[in-house]
Amino acid sequence: MTIRIDTTINGDRMEIDVDPTLTLLEVLRENLFLSGTKEGCGVGECGTCVVLVDGEPVTSCLVLAGDGDGANLETVEGLAQNGELNEVQQAFVNTGAFQCGFCTPAMVLSATALLRDNPQPDEEEVKKALGGILCRCGAYPKILEAVIEVTGEGA
Amino acid sequence: MKRLKDFAYQEPTTLDEAVAALAEGGDTARVLAGGTDLIVDLKIERLLTTAVVNIKRIPGLSGIDDLGEASRIGALTKVTDIEASTLVAERHPALSQAASILASPPVRALATIGGNVGRASPASDLGPALIVLGASARIRGTGGDREELVEALYTGPGRTSLACSDIITDFIIPKPAAGCGSAHVKLGKRGSGTDIAMAGAAASVVIAEGVITEGKIALASLGPIPFRATNAEEVLRGRPAAEETIAAAAEAAAGDASPIGDIRASASYRTTLARVLTLRALRAAIASSREVVA
Amino acid sequence: MTTYVGSRVARVDSVDKVTGHAVYGVDVALPGMLHGAVVRSPHPHARVVSIDISAAEKAPGVKAIVTGKDFPQLFGSAIKDQPFLAIDRVRYVGDPVAAVAATSEREAQYARDLIKVVYEELPAVTDMRLALADDAPLVHPDMHTYQRGGHDIVPHTNVNTLYRYERGDVETAFAEADFVFEGEYSAHALSHVALEVHVAVAEYDEYSGDYTLWVSTDRPFFLRDDLAGGLGVDGSKVRLKVAQVGGSFGAKGVPIAEAIAAVLARKTNGRPVKVELTREECLIASQLRVPAIMKLKTGVTKDGLMIGRSADVLWDSGAYTAYTVGVAIRGSQTIVGPYRIPNLKILSRQVYTNKGITGSYRGYGTTQVTWACESQMDEIAHELGIDPVELRLQNGYEEGDSYLNGQIMHGVGLKETVEVARDEIGWGSIDRQPAPHLRRGKGIATMIKPTMTPSSSNVVINLGGDASVQVICAAPEIGSGQDTVLAQMAADAVGVPIEDVSVPATDTALTPYNGPVASSRTTYHMGSAIVSAGAEIKEKVLALAGDFFGVDSEYLEMRDGEILDEDGERLIGLKDLLAKFHGEGFSLTAGGRYSSAGSPLLKADPGEEWISSIFWMFCTQAAEIEVDTETGAIRVVKVAASADVGKAINPMTCEQQIEGGVVMGVSNGILEDFKIDNGRIENASLADYKVATIQDSPEIVPILVESIHNEAPYGAKGIGEPAAAATPPAIGNALFDAVGIRIPDLPITPEKVLDALAAKEAEDL
Structure with a gap:
């Protein structure tokens, strides 16, 4: 069985036929080859599968494909435009806010969403917003530094 | 990674269709x-299903409204929206606080208040807050609509009095009277938030001229369901809103708790937490009684 | 003079990683690819009576099913004790028994659940102390028949490693000491929790007999040889292509998904098979840190001089030894710490138990023994009334000191690491009680770590006609930034801009042999090989330039892609120079090799040279913590973390390692805690196995100490492994400073803290 969903992904509107028992994460990675979104646990506990749904970071492993219908989805692949990194991506590069990079798409997306809603978050707000994404490499200090750098409040 | 097993999937667009699909x-x-x-329960096969009825295409099930003498929160309202609501923060601080520490931000942006109550986890964060706020749930079932106190819904771990075909449509939370305050606290293994409660406590108080005329305390992860600590509440009634009173109530709450030991904490540690968290919730509830918008 | 070495160069993998373009092992997808699923033992110890695959064979999409009978070989590092799939018995909950390949992962998992295995349960031993008992069930009754290296075992017992070390006369030292301290400490099982799960894609060519695997590993050649050995073929018949690695920390070196993918691929008519473990499988059935129980006894004079130490260390390898034999031997030596102690006696035993496989974990035994060593150091200091910092400075190694085997140590920045950490944390002053229920304290811990010795690295550097440089080597980027530091060293060694340098992905069929990306050895070893190959490339280019300009090349230099004359004036750009040869095509290669074998630096007392390390690493951490005396919860407020890195090739990547090490150390020390009942892990999820989040991450101040190592490339040593070890004891010692209690058994949980506080209160009354 398939259902048709009408969705916008990184600005491209598309109608796709999907198996409704797949998760949004599986659709993105396997049907659409957007493998920048990672799966670290499959049950909402590590945060590496975060994508933006209507601007909000959500764990895409817990969303069924059908809920992609009518949604505006953003994945890490959509952040850089015309070969230019967005300001969060650029700050991650400048500060070295990643190591293995596996959580980076989720971190970058979540930080981007935070800064859209709240362009001047303090450190506690940044930590709270990113508190659901694990980084086993422990890049946290530099991730925090990167997000604060974007606010212009960094040293 | 673990895949979902196959199931039938439906997206009804009215409550009646959804109730019928569930009944079938x-x-x-x-x-x-x-x-x-x-999705977690299905992936780890704690639950099995043959049919999933997605109710998010039914209009009118989300949103937070001021009904005058009460607040209404639609069952599909996301936890992040409750967390962000100034109405909830001003009137029902316990619920606002519980919403702000439930799981993690990308999970809160999906999780709904109806789902949290319906799941009936003993470790529920919203449950104790809704209980002390005197919230009730409106339910649509095969027999029509009814309303029940949230605390009456819980029947056991993961179990409620709801029938298979019942759908919670919204929650009604009475507007607090003057001198009311409430708060929610929990402790997970990570002290930082983003965690499951080893124990949780919510409290609400009504204070008149320095005396607690009514107090409610509800506990999570301290028994099979989120429940009222009735002996502790008894201690509060008619006593001054002072440290001595709340210390005695906290002691009583530890007695009201009937925790189990599990992978998250031992029973004796949980009993200690029942006391400490009740103490902290009461302190915060009393402090908020001066700020809550009645 | 260097252009890139020593600078905070942005990581060369930056753009790929922030845009999501980096391809990890889990992202590999090939045409016609099948997916695997694994049947695992529900019992800690059982005989496999029968396996019925008849229903699974008929399930939709199923292409192959394998069981242990199909591959009766054993593999392993020091002891070949592990089957690809259980042959006749299962030895831990999660031991693989059978595997299915199907056209989709869902079909594979569905079919997997149809395989019926009948077990006959056997008595299990799941406690390492009980495993030593005379009547303990034997996990491997045939251990004495297995192929193994030169280390000692105790046949017909569970002891798979027996190691003793003695120096001087420890009993006399204890008799002469003014004080003798004795304690027992334990370090628990930990999961590496690399966020990328274990995964492999394998393909088998039945005509040539060649296996090709796409893997996510930190030690390609070790893994290749382990697999080839188990499959009964030469190493060259197994080709590993390494994708980006989503974290390793020591986990991704032994065949896990790889073994199962390879055996499935034998039966799929050439179709590739992907085996991707679930997170739950990673937690129960990949690898864990080796748990250890450490009895430590130290004799000191009344003024704090350490004169003797004995240690009795028991390690729990779990069901198979994997890389743990080395952990048990190397790790137990390190329990002496970075201290001059003339009289030593070490007994190290490792036992099999019916629990999950353990292995190397960031530090290779160092995290366990540092906990014991540094906890006891603090006890000694407090008992003698000596400042814990001073006790370490008094006994700590200095440049030119002898290691316990007589090796003269070089590049020893230990004391400076202690001093800078002490200063940064504000040692000696504290706001003790910021709130009625909160108490603060500060603690310090230091550590020493050797690197794998001897070992070798090889590289081929290619200079293309477009002046691009490829550094061809088998050093996969596991996240620690080695592609960047190798590119920096290559850019300076050859004399080209770093933008023109690339480090292609590892492919064991193309990249020359390298030891593992482990033991903090890559910068030093591969760096040395790169410096030598790079110098050769530069020499050849300058010879070309000399011919072209009619000058002796000795008077020429190349830097950042420019050919310079003896006055440093630019003669020509490298690109322009090479353009002269375009008609005939151009490529210039040089090989570089470095091996620490035979280095004069390793000289030691006769028979003990093998204990020497080509370089020694030192890290010190000072922590400030806050204890909630009502709940027992600990918040780590700040950690000052210093590391002697030799020379920081890239200060930013060094800081990354230190900061990441501290975060991991905090997580290991106070959060991560497996609940194991009769060998069964009951909290096999990231919801209940707590890994530190950004909200648990303290303020961390990384401080680099550079005690230049003369034999090293640009003076650099290593940093990745030692960074996590000192954190838990620094926290534990801060706990004592805050509230006067010690928790000898890791992790330091709120419950243990509260119990200890209650016990102390009762005692004080």
Whole structure:
């Protein structure tokens, strides 16, 4: 069985036929080859599968494909435009806010969403917003530094 | 990674269609709201299902409204929206605080209040807050609509009095009277938030001229369901809103608790937490009684 | 003079990683690819009576099913004790028994659940102390028949490693000491929790007999040889292509998904098979840190001089030894710490138990023994009334000191690491009680770590006609930034801009042999090989330039892609120079090799040279913590973390390692805690196995100490492994400073803290 969903992904509107028992994460990675979104646990506990749904970071492993219908989805692949990194991506590069990079798409997306809603978050707000994404490499200090750098409040 | 097993999937657009689909699906039909518990339970095979009924296409089930003498929160309202609501923060601080520490931000952005209550986890964060706020749930079932106190819904770990075909549509929370305050605290293994409660406590108080005329305390992860600590509440009644009173109530709350030992904490540690968290919740509730918008 | 070495160069993998373009092992997808699923033992110890695959064979999409009978070989590092799939018995909950390949992962998992295995349960031993008992069930009754290396075992017992070390006369030292301290400490099982799960894609060519695997590993050649050995073929018949690695920390070196993918691929008519473990499988059935129980006894004079130490260390390898034999031997030596102690006696035993496999974990035994060593150091200091910092400075190694085997140590920045950490944390002053229920304290811990010795690295550097440089080597980027530091060293060694340098992905069929990306050895070893190959490339280019300009090349230099004359004036750009040869095509290669074998630096007392390390690493951490005396919860407020890195090739990547090490150390020390009942892990999820989040991450101040190592490339040593070890004891010692209690058994949980506080209160009354 398939259902048709009408969705916008990184600005491209598309109608796709999907198996409704797949998760949004599986659709993105396997049907659409957007493998920048990672799966670290499959049950909402590590945060590496975060994508933006209507601007909000959500764990895409817990969303069924059908809920992609009518949604505006953003994945890490959509952040850089015309070969230019967005300001969060650029700050991650400048500060070295990643190591293995596996959580980076989720971190970058979540930080981007935070800064859209709240362009001047303090450190506690940044930590709270990113508190659901694990980084086993422990890049946290530099991730925090990167997000604060974007606010212009960094040293 | 673990894949979901096959199931039938439906997206009804009216409550009646959804109730009918659930009634037809029987014991193994499941309501899909936020999905943050259901998808996990299906993946780890704690639950089995043959039919998933996604109710998010039904209009009118989300939103936070001021009804004058009460607040209404639609069952599909996301936890992040409750967390962000100034109405909830001003009137019902316990619920606002519980919403702000439930799981993690990308999970809160999916999870719904109806799903959280319906899942009936003993470790529920919203449950104790709703209980002390005197919230009730409005329910649509095969027999029509009814309203029940949230505290009466819980019957056991993961179990409620709801029938398979029942759908919670919204929650009604009475507007607090003057001198009311409430608060919620929990402790997970990570002290930082983003965690499951080893124990949780919510409290609400009504204070008149320095005396607690009514106090409610509800506990989570300290028994099979989120429940009222009735002996502790008894201690509060008619006593001054002072440290001595709340210390005595906290002691009583430890007695009201009937925790089990599990992978998250031992029973004796939980009993200690019942006392400490009740103390902290009461302190915060009393402090908020001066700020709550009645 | 260097252009890139020593600078905070942005990581060369930056753009790929922030845009999501980096391809990890889990992202590999090939045409016709099948997916695997694994049947695992529900019992800690059982005989496999029968396996019925008839229903699974008929399930939709199923292409192959394998069981242990199909591959009766054993593999392993020091002891070949592990089957690809259980042959006749299962030895831990999660031991693989059978595997299915199907056209989709869902079909594979569905079919997997149809395989019926009948077990006959056997008595299990799941406690390492009980495993030593005379009547303990034997996990491997045939251990004495297995192929193994030169280390000692105790046949017909569970002891798979027996190691003793003695120096001087420890009993006399204890008799002469003014004080003798004795304690027992334990370090628990930990999961590496690399966020990328274990995964492999394998393909088998039945005509040539060649296996090709796409893997996510930190030690390609070790893994290749382990696999080839188990499959009964030469190493060259197994080709590993390494994708980006989503974290390793020591986990991704032994065949896990790889073994199962390879055996499935034998039966799929050439179709590739992907085996991707679930997170739950990673937690129960990949690898864990080796748990250890450490009895430590130290004799000191009344003024704090350490004169003797004995240690009795028991390690729990779990069901198979994997890389743990080395952990048990190397790790137990390190329990002496970075201290001059003339009289030593070490007994190290490792036992099999019916629990999950353990292995190397960031530090290779160092995290366990540092906990014991540094906890006891603090006890000694407090008992003698000596400042814990001073006790370490008094006994700590200095440049030119002898290691316990007589090796003269070089590049020893230990004391400076202690001093800078002490200063940064504000040692000696504290706001003790910021709130009625909160108490603060500060603690310090230091550590020493050797690197794998001897070992070798090889590289081929290619200079293309477009002046691009490829550094061809088998050093996969596991996240620690080695592609960047190798590119920096290559850019300076050859004399080209770093933008023109690339480090292609590892492919064991193309990249020359390298030891593992482990033991903090890559910068030093591969760096040395790169410096030598790079110098050769530069020499050849300058010879070309000399011919072209009619000058002796000795008077020429190349830097950042420019050919310079003896006055440093630019003669020509490298690109322009090479353009002269375009007609005939151009490529210039040089090989570089470095091996620490035979280095004069390793000289030691006769028979003990093998204990020497080509370089020694030192890290010190000072922590400030806050204890909630009502709940027992600990918040780590700040950690000052210093590391002697030799020379920081890239200060930013060094800081990354230190900061990441501290975060991991905090997580290991106070959060991560497996609940194991009769060998069964009951909290096999990231919801209940707590890994530190950004909200648990303290303020961390990384401080680099550079005690230049003369034999090293640009003076650099290593940093990745030692960074996590000192954190838990620094926290534990801060706990004592805050509230006067010690928790000898890791992790330091709120419950243990509260119990200890209650016990102390009762005692004080």
